[in-house]
Amino acid sequence: MKRIQLVHLAHARSGDKGDTANVGVIAYDAAHYPLLVEQLTPERVKKHFGPMVKGDVERFELPNLNALNFLLHGALGGGGTMSLMNDAQGKVFSTALLRMEMEVPDEVAKAVAGRGLVPADWEPEVGEYV
Amino acid sequence: MNSTDRTVRVASGQGFWGDDLEAPVRQVERGPIDYLMLDYLAEVTMSIMQKQRSRDPSAGYARDFVPLMERIFPACVEKGVRVVTNAGGVNPEGCAEALVEAGRAAGVAGKAKVGLVTGDDLMDRLDELLEQGHELNNMETGAPLSEIRDQVQSANAYIGATPIVKALQKGADVVVTGRSTDTALTYGPLMHEFGWAPDDWDRIAAGVIAGHINECGAQCTGGNCMIDWWTIPHMADLGFPIVEVSSDGSFVVTKHDGTGGRVTRASVSEQILYEMGDPTDYITPDVIADFTTIQLDEVGPDRVRVHGVKGGPDTDFLKVSIAYSGGWKATGTLTYSWPDAAAKARGAARILRERLDRLGFEFDEVRTELVGWDSTHGALVGPPPADLPEVQLRIGVRSDDREAVERFTREIAPLVLTGPPSVTGFAGGRPRVQEIMAYWPALIRKEAVQPHLVVEVKDV
Numbered sequence: 001m002k003r004i005q006l007v008h009l010a011h012a013r014s015g016d017k018g019d020t021a022n023v024g025v026i027a028y029d030a031a032h033y034p035l036l037v038e039q040l041t042p043e044r045v046k047k048h049f050g051p052m053v054k055g056d057v058e059r060f061e062l063p064n065l066n067a068l069n070f071l072l073h074g075a076l077g078g079g080g081t082m083s084l085m086n087d088a089q090g091k092v093f094s095t096a097l098l099r100m101e102m103e104v105p106d107e108v109a110k111a112v113a114g115r116g117l118v119p120a121d122w123e124p125e126v127g128e129y130v
Numbered sequence: 131m132n133s134t135d136r137t138v139r140v141a142s143g144q145g146f147w148g149d150d151l152e153a154p155v156r157q158v159e160r161g162p163i164d165y166l167m168l169d170y171l172a173e174v175t176m177s178i179m180q181k182q183r184s185r186d187p188s189a190g191y192a193r194d195f196v197p198l199m200e201r202i203f204p205a206c207v208e209k210g211v212r213v214v215t216n217a218g219g220v221n222p223e224g225c226a227e228a229l230v231e232a233g234r235a236a237g238v239a240g241k242a243k244v245g246l247v248t249g250d251d252l253m254d255r256l257d258e259l260l261e262q263g264h265e266l267n268n269m270e271t272g273a274p275l276s277e278i279r280d281q282v283q284s285a286n287a288y289i290g291a292t293p294i295v296k297a298l299q300k301g302a303d304v305v306v307t308g309r310s311t312d313t314a315l316t317y318g319p320l321m322h323e324f325g326w327a328p329d330d331w332d333r334i335a336a337g338v339i340a341g342h343i344n345e346c347g348a349q350c351t352g353g354n355c356m357i358d359w360w361t362i363p364h365m366a367d368l369g370f371p372i373v374e375v376s377s378d379g380s381f382v383v384t385k386h387d388g389t390g391g392r393v394t395r396a397s398v399s400e401q402i403l404y405e406m407g408d409p410t411d412y413i414t415p416d417v418i419a420d421f422t423t424i425q426l427d428e429v430g431p432d433r434v435r436v437h438g439v440k441g442g443p444d445t446d447f448l449k450v451s452i453a454y455s456g457g458w459k460a461t462g463t464l465t466y467s468w469p470d471a472a473a474k475a476r477g478a479a480r481i482l483r484e485r486l487d488r489l490g491f492e493f494d495e496v497r498t499e500l501v502g503w504d505s506t507h508g509a510l511v512g513p514p515p516a517d518l519p520e521v522q523l524r525i526g527v528r529s530d531d532r533e534a535v536e537r538f539t540r541e542i543a544p545l546v547l548t549g550p551p552s553v554t555g556f557a558g559g560r561p562r563v564q565e566i567m568a569y570w571p572a573l574i575r576k577e578a579v580q581p582h583l584v585v586e587v588k589d590v
Contacts, residue, residue: 011356011396015405018173018270018569024403026396028357052508060409062422065399069406077497080569081174082456084497084526086505094356096507118360 002109003101007116010036012094019079020055021090023097026067028115032108033066039102045070048100070097137381138323140316140340141372144168144215145347147175147192153347153370158202158211161386163372164323166206167315168195168215169345176309177453177567179219180253180284190221191228199304200232206303207238213304214294214315220284222248222308226588229306233590242590245302247293249583250309252285252450252574259578266450266572275572281454283567287579288449290415292328294318300587309451311414313341316373324377328416335419335441336379338412343383343401343436344371350383350401351432352391357400364390369432380437382429393432415448415576417441447573456568457494458535461526462542463501465555472514474550475500475523481549482525482541491534499524522555528566535563 006025009032014023025040027033046057055073062069076090077083087093098116114120141163143154147170157166170192183190195217206213218225226246233242252259256279260266266275266285275282286309295318297305305318317337320326326333343350351371352362369389375381383398385391402421406412409421418441425438466474479498486493499505501522503514514521527538539561546553 011400013354013356013400013404017405017407018571022403022406024400024406026399026403028396048510050509052510060406062403062409064422064424065402065426067399067403069403069409071407077495078568081177081564081566082459082528082568084459084461084495084528086499086501086524092506096510099507099510116356122360 001103002106003103004109004112005098006100006102007098008112008114009102009104010098011116012098014090014092014094016076016079016089019074019076021072021075021093023070023072023094024067025070025097026065028112030066033063035102035104036068037061040068040100042070045097045100048097049075052096137374137376138165138320139163139372139374140165140167140319140344142167142169142344142347142370144170145345145349146170146172147194149347150368151194151198154198155202156386156389157370157372158205158209160389163211165319166211166213167344168213168217169312169315170195170215170217171219171309171312173451173569174453174567176220176284176286176451179221180453181567183221188224191219191225192217195225196228196232199229200236203233203236203238203242207241212298212302212319214319215305216307216310216312216315218306218308220251220286220308222246222306226306229304230588230590239590242303243301243587244590245297245300245305245585245587247289247297247305247307247310247583247585249579250287250289250307252287252579256282256285259574262578264574264578266452266574269571269573275452275570278454278570281456283453283455285450285452287574288415288451289579289583290314291318291321293583293585295322296585297587298322300585302587312345313338313414314416316341316344320375329443331417331441331443332439333379334417336381336436336439337375338414338417338419338441339402339421339424339436339439340373340375340381343398344373346401346404347371348391349404350398351385351393352397355392355397355400357394357396362392366390379439380435383434383436384432393434395426395428395434398426398434398436413445415444417444446576448576448579450572450574452570452572453567454570456566457528457530458532458563459526459528459566460535460539460561460563461524462539462561463522463524463555464542464545464553465520465522466550467520467552467554468517470516471518471521472500472503473516474552475521478523478545478549478553479525482545485541486538489537491537492531493527493529493534495528497526532563539563
């Protein structure tokens with residue numbers, strides 16, 4: 001088994017409802033969805049965020065989309081216009097969750113290496129506007 | 131009208147107030163569509179509009195909408211594209227009036243009808259509703275509205291598709307509403323076109339999903355999309371979504387040929403999960419949709435088919451969005467450079483806080499973040515390294531005392547000469563004091579609102 005970051009197994013999008021951030025996590029490969037279900041428990045996610053999430057973490061399963069939806073209560077400093085946070089609407093809580101460490105079989109770790117990140121040899125197109 | 135083999139194309143032209151101004155023009159001009167839906171409202175938008183209206187009685191709606199319609203009205207009339215929008219905000223009457231004028235200026239007088247939906251605004255009826263026993267307790271905290279009654283700035287019920295369908299039945303080419311739900315702007319036209327019965331839960335739920343996918347504009351066609359984002363083609367000319375819906379409620383998400391962006395199972399999935407709560411219980415005024423029943427298939431380049439959606443009966447309530455004055459806040463920034471950039475920034479924050487303390491000002495909250503280190507991932511990133519090349523100190527305060535916040539904004543600049551060294555980035559001037567419009571979600575029984583909804587249709 002190997003430890004890799006969730007960013008290689010899944011993509012995510014987050015948003016807000018009041019003081020609650022939601023993070024939807026979607027497996028890149030349907031075969032890896034069971035790994036997410038097994039390891040991304042509400043308890044582990046709550047522990048991952050530590051002081052960033054003051055309230056409970058709720059989890060919902062959407063097997064039809066190979067996805068999990070998390071509600072992170074009390075995560076947005078009061079939410080909306082009340083919040084003093086740079087990320088007052090929880091737009092990038094998605095990427096904060098993708099930092100989480102997952103334990104996966106060696107062959108999975110090998111197969112997904114680099115997934116989700118810009119390739120090392122990639123450069124922005126240089127042209128008139130760059 | 132009710133043929134079973136045709137599709138209705140609802141295009142999304144705006145995902146929020148401030149979205150790409152060219153997107154609706156491209157939707158009308160770059161290919162065939164039947165409806166253009168323009169969503170302008172978010173949780174905080176209504177209170178901003180209310181503030182604008184209190185200063186100018188003719189304001190209080192999405193001003194961008196009027197010059198936009200002046201541009202596209204002739205093409206919409208010529209092509210038979212009907213427009214459905216919640217641009218009306220807290221002043222749908224004023225919006226419709228300006229729209230009629232814009233239509234005349236654009237040369238469509240006598241060729242188009244404008245529909246106006248009112249009655250979602252509960253501000254003038256608030257005390258009457260409370261007296262009648264509608265409690266309007268905060269949905270999240272359970273607190274009674276009396277706690278903030280004097281600070282309330284706006285109160286609007288989220289209304290569904292019924293008045294939109296009525297306006298379309300009466301022949302409106304453009305329908306202007308106040309606080310319609312974002313999704314109703316898409317499924318209203320579908321209910322009208324296909325004649326879906328009000329208890330046809332599965333089809334209406336499918337329309338809600340179509341609306342949810344449409345409502346954030348390009349967020350489902352490659353915008354803000356994580357999947358291989360560096361390979362998404364031609365984002366400068368990003369195509370906005372179009373749902374091509376069949377009478378059975380199944381639909382294809384796509385975009386105009388030749389536009390940039392990408393529509394895939396993954397891009398659509400990301401948008402489906404956006405601002406999601408319990409996926410089996412997505413409550414709208416007209417139906418409860420179950421997002422765990424959605425099936426997605428890629429059926430061609432930039433074409434994703436959505437089918438299998440199930441829904442259930444609506445509830446007895448509408449959601450109410452109440453905005454109230456919640457005090458004042460301000461946020462200031464300064465930039466510190468290597469060496470020890472983070473240590474200098476933290477030192478400056480400590481000095482600033484001590485000065486405010488010595489002046490006797492109190493704040494409900496003071497928040498310090500280091501942009502370039504921890505302002506998005508917080509404690510997850512650990513302590514900053516000493517060789518960080520630079521960091522931006524971002525410090526914010528919140529208080530009921532405007533004077534305290536005002537004074538805070540004057541204490542940032544002095545740090546340049548009276549705090550830690552190698553500091554810059556104060557060219558923007560003093561931070562602005564902002565009034566906080568806090569959000570109070572509540573529920574109200576439908577019968578308190580629905581009889582008050584009015585639909586008018588008039589000629590341009």
